[in-house]
Amino acid sequence: MTVKLQMLGTGSAFAKNYFNNNALLMGSGYTLLIDCGITAPLAMHELGRSFEEVEATLITHLHADHVGGFEELALTLRHTTGRKMTLLLPEALVDPLWEHTLMCGLYQKGIITSLDDVFHVRPLKPDTMYTLSPEITVRLIRTPHIPGKDSYSLMLNEEVFYSADMTFEPELLTRLVRSGGCRKIYHDCQLEGAGVVHTTLEELKSLTEDIRSRISLMHYGDEKPDYVGKTSGMDFLEQHVVYYL
Numbered sequence: 001m002t003v004k005l006q007m008l009g010t011g012s013a014f015a016k017n018y019f020n021n022n023a024l025l026m027g028s029g030y031t032l033l034i035d036c037g038i039t040a041p042l043a044m045h046e047l048g049r050s051f052e053e054v055e056a057t058l059i060t061h062l063h064a065d066h067v068g069g070f071e072e073l074a075l076t077l078r079h080t081t082g083r084k085m086t087l088l089l090p091e092a093l094v095d096p097l098w099e100h101t102l103m104c105g106l107y108q109k110g111i112i113t114s115l116d117d118v119f120h121v122r123p124l125k126p127d128t129m130y131t132l133s134p135e136i137t138v139r140l141i142r143t144p145h146i147p148g149k150d151s152y153s154l155m156l157n158e159e160v161f162y163s164a165d166m167t168f169e170p171e172l173l174t175r176l177v178r179s180g181g182c183r184k185i186y187h188d189c190q191l192e193g194a195g196v197v198h199t200t201l202e203e204l205k206s207l208t209e210d211i212r213s214r215i216s217l218m219h220y221g222d223e224k225p226d227y228v229g230k231t232s233g234m235d236f237l238e239q240h241v242v243y244y245l
């Protein structure tokens, strides 16, 4: 079976017409949820999907549009089947996820006192390939987003680059394509204004055609319809559509 990608959402953090930029990666008998933002529970509901169908979740970084749905995910599973979700995350984010993001909402004295009480935690090292299922491998690549904030893009099956939120890294993208065997790039994209913490459309348009032709844009704002046909050949990833990886 070919691996498929379905975006729960393709929106930027504050988009209102699109759900948060989270994805389902589906192989035979294995579904991975990539990031679980504030809107992920509602997006799953609208797709008629349940977190019960997800084997594992993977976190790129600790912003609410990427991790804000984990409290609901954990408590929903706890109060239904009692199953602990497998949580794959960069090792550097394990303590901050609990201490800065989830402890406040999940803590129950003597019952839930650590991440391990609600998840099967599997810390991942960057630059290391992990086999998640017979059809899916993942490798974390640390990429810049906000100073002092760890953020990790993904190399899927060693041929598809899935960006976390990141600032422009033309050398990385060029290297991945020309010598890293990368045939597809899913990239976050800020359509308007200065990039600062994201890569802008103008920056991506400055890449050479051999790189641009592999790029699909995601994590965009509500102004996206105004930019269709104005992206120098890069297409927009659409939420809820199923793509072959």
Ligand SMILES: Nc1ccn([C@@H]2O[C@@H]3COP(=O)(O)O[C@H]3[C@H]2O)c(=O)n1
Pocket: 012, 013, 014, 063, 064, 065, 146, 165, 196, 197
């Ligand atoms: N220094 C910062 C930090 C954050 N932000 C905005 O907050 C959002 C958090 O989620 P995101 O998807 O990383 O996008 C960030 C910026 O919109 C920003 O614009 N500048």
Ligand SMILES: [Zn+2]
Pocket: 012, 013, 021, 063, 065, 066, 165, 219
């Ligand atoms: Zn984001």
Ligand SMILES: [Zn+2]
Pocket: 061, 063, 145, 165
């Ligand atoms: Zn972010």
